[in-house]
Amino acid sequence: MKAIGADRVFTLDEGNLFYEYEREIPEPQEHELLVQVKAISVNPLDTKLRQTTPSETPRVLGFDAVGVVQSVGDEVTLFNEGDKIYYSGSPIYQGSNQTYQLVDERLVGRKPKNLSYNEAASLPLTGLTASETLFDVFQISSNPEENQGKTLLIINGAGGVGSIATQIAKAYGLRVITTASREETKRWSTDMGADIVLNHRNHLVDELKQHDIDEVDYVFCTFNTDMYYETMIDLVKARGTIATIVAFQEKQDLNLLKSKSVTFTHEYMYARVVHQAEDMIKHHEYLTDITEKIEQGIYQPTVTQVMQGLTSDNIYRAHQILEDQRMIGKLVINLEDEHANE
Amino acid sequence: MKAIGADRVFTLDEGNLFYEYEREIPEPQEHELLVQVKAISVNPLDTKLRQTTPSETPRVLGFDAVGVVQSVGDEVTLFNEGDKIYYSGSPIYQGSNQTYQLVDERLVGRKPKNLSYNEAASLPLTGLTASETLFDVFQISSNPEENQGKTLLIINGAGGVGSIATQIAKAYGLRVITTASREETKRWSTDMGADIVLNHRNHLVDELKQHDIDEVDYVFCTFNTDMYYETMIDLVKARGTIATIVAFQEKQDLNLLKSKSVTFTHEYMYARVVHQAEDMIKHHEYLTDITEKIEQGIYQPTVTQVMQGLTSDNIYRAHQILEDQRMIGKLVINLEDEHANE
Structure with a gap:
């Protein structure tokens, strides 16, 4: 072989x-x-x-x-x-x-x-990463009706993980907002089911305000976590959850999570396997x-x-x-x- | 008045x-x-x-x-x-x-x-802090039977929050391990219902091993989060959750959360109130x-x-x-x- x-x-x-x-x-x-x-x-x-x-x-x-x-x-x-x-x-x-x-x-x-x-x-890899993020980290319901009214923001919606995460989140009842900047990535993300595609060349807080949205329930970062760390905290609701799959280049101030009591997870699809988890x-x-x-x-x-x-x-x-x-x-x-x- | x-x-x-x-x-x-x-x-x-x-x-x-x-x-x-x-x-x-x-x-x-x-x-304040940490952050079940077999470690079990968190966690079916060092704090924490009280003057990984436990499902820090940050990550299971109520003095390396895909929350009891959350x-x-x-x-x-x-x-x-x-x-x-x- x-x-x-x-x-x-x-x-x-x-x-x-x-x-x-x-x-x-x-x-x-x-x-x-x-x-x-x-x-x-x-x-x-x-x-x-x-x-x-x-x-x-x-x-x-x-x-x-x-x-x-x-x-x-x-x-x-x-x-x-x-x-x-x-x-x-x-x-x-x-x-x-x-x-x-x-x-x-x-x-x-x-x-x-x-x-x-x-x-x-x-x-498989992108589907499992998206499934763990949605069901294990955000703990969305397996009943789509219970997720009605909840909003997910995916930073970089057209990448491999963003593409399948958009589809799964939509199928389970979430409203999905993604980011992209080129015409072809915007179109792709819309094809995957995104309700709104923001232009990540602009500040996302302003972009979101143009759609009359101040904050979202969940933020999923699939691109440059350091760059988006503070923005994600600004964009998430009190007691909301942020997940990333991209390692940090720098140490961060965890006290920024306090005012809104934000939950942060570094999603890693092989955590269960590497640590031989029971599930x-x-x-x-x-x-x-x-x-x-x-x-x-x-x-x-x-x-x-x-x-x-x-x-x-x-x-x-x-x-x-x-x-x-x-x-x-x-x-x-x-x-x-x-x-x-x- | x-x-x-x-x-x-x-x-x-x-x-x-x-x-x-x-x-x-x-x-x-x-x-x-x-x-x-x-x-x-x-x-x-x-x-x-x-x-x-x-x-x-x-x-x-x-x-x-x-x-x-x-x-x-x-x-x-x-x-x-x-x-x-x-x-x-x-x-x-x-x-x-x-x-x-x-x-x-x-x-x-x-x-x-x-x-x-x-x-x-x-x-009230300690009970609400403990309730939010257990039900909103750790998302334990309101049915004690579903929490059977899950273990919570509370760092500083004899303080105000630790004392009521121990009681609530026990009532809802968790096994509770706390830390203390003086004879009177150990006794108090046991009176509150702790199953095991570790001596936090020793390294907690070693202390826990003496009870044949490697890792726990949840860690709740009510004392010096900087000092315990890496230890808590060592002690929590893959896909486990860490909460703190104590602000950090220093920036931290969030990449340490990756290998086990650990979830971290800075619990703040007034997040809902300050941000006028719907719930x-x-x-x-x-x-x-x-x-x-x-x-x-x-x-x-x-x-x-x-x-x-x-x-x-x-x-x-x-x-x-x-x-x-x-x-x-x-x-x-x-x-x-x-x-x-x-």
Whole structure:
């Protein structure tokens, strides 16, 4: 089987230090599935992990994957050989930039029947991040009627996470306001279901006032948390909640949260997995819900760009595109043609 | 009527700048009640407010009060003349260090029938702070069975807030671990219902390990948040929640919250009131629940020290005792004898 690895931290201007190598197909144990990977997507998190020291070399990056179950560990109960599945896996395992991969069944969902491998690959990591933020952090109700009248602001609505978060929040009854600045990102965010798209080149407090809104219940930051920290506190209601998925560059004044008794969470989709939380199976449940909504035509996949073939050049080029921070929706790499019979 | 005011910020080593003065008894409007104050309690928040510039002078400090409704505004629906009530009011109004006071009915509870004025005065501010932290921040269930197996750590269990938070958390099914170091504070915290009392002179991670516990679901800090910031993150489970009521002295690294996706809230009991939140009536509801639990013998008042008479000397001495940070339970000042017929 083929994998794309790298031996050390590198920046993209050092050139392409990813390389292709052969490794043994592993055996699944206990709750593990062995998956033949059909398509993957590349996330900003991949580019951040590339810049942290590997615990083993070569390190295989990649989270999102779609594939077919080849064999199962002896404690597996949720899936069978031949099942088509999707997942974003775990940083504890080698990643999805390879033709076969192990994954814990509790982190896996059944692939939506009405999506291609490429379309399905766009969803797991961003869908799980959005689901955890909405249901675990904001604790919105699973009953859309109970969320009526609540408003969510998503900073950077057209990115991968913003795109699926908008759809899930709308389906669960929230009013959704996003930010974008280019014509194409504004249009994309509206297509995803945003009720209002603010121009983040202007001050968001003023932008929001133009729509007669002073404050929102929830703020979800998917871009430059330092820049928006004080603005988010200005924009959230008393006892509201702010979540970010973007690490800070600087220390911050937590006393600013006091006057409105604001709740702040640094959402990290792998917290449950890394700390082996008892409720890891939430990832299976969230993906199952996304599959159902996709099959009912409520959510749409967020893929906007597809590369053909698992090559080190494609992985390198994908990292370049992601680091440019202008990506709309999701970038997918398809493995199927070349490796269908490996 | 008599009030204890001060005209400027002062530290206690400048001497006693509180003074007694006469003012007109005000008229209640709309949702306001006019209350004849019978007893008050003094909180650490009073000493902090004393050190912020007054927006009007003389400024009357004081939050907690127990008293009797004298007259009501024309929109009042919850209370009548003659009702015995308790509350911790609002920083928007002049405080409770006076013989008559206005308060918004939505912030008020009926005084527990089985408590004296002094006993009842110990409860509102600390009870509301604890209720908001448990129900709004930690979002524990109102059904104790659903909280079974969840653990709360309270840093400084024997203080005013810690004492009532322990009782409420126990009544709602949580396991409660507190910290204390002196023999008398350990005993007090155990009397309040703590299952385990850790010695905060030692490192809390080690202290907790001695009880075979690695992590807890919720951490509530009522003492020196800077000192405990990293320790609280170490001690909380993945996707757990930390709340503090103590302002930071320094900026902090919010990225430390990421690995476990920890939620952090700066609890401030007056956020709803200051920002005129639509659900201000929560304070009435929380006090009503506390009254019921007190009358059922489930909670006990936390008063440990009573001063007699509303005098500037008593207010000054109370601030000295609070600033010493060794207070167990609550300090109450009784007004009843001197002013019953004013």
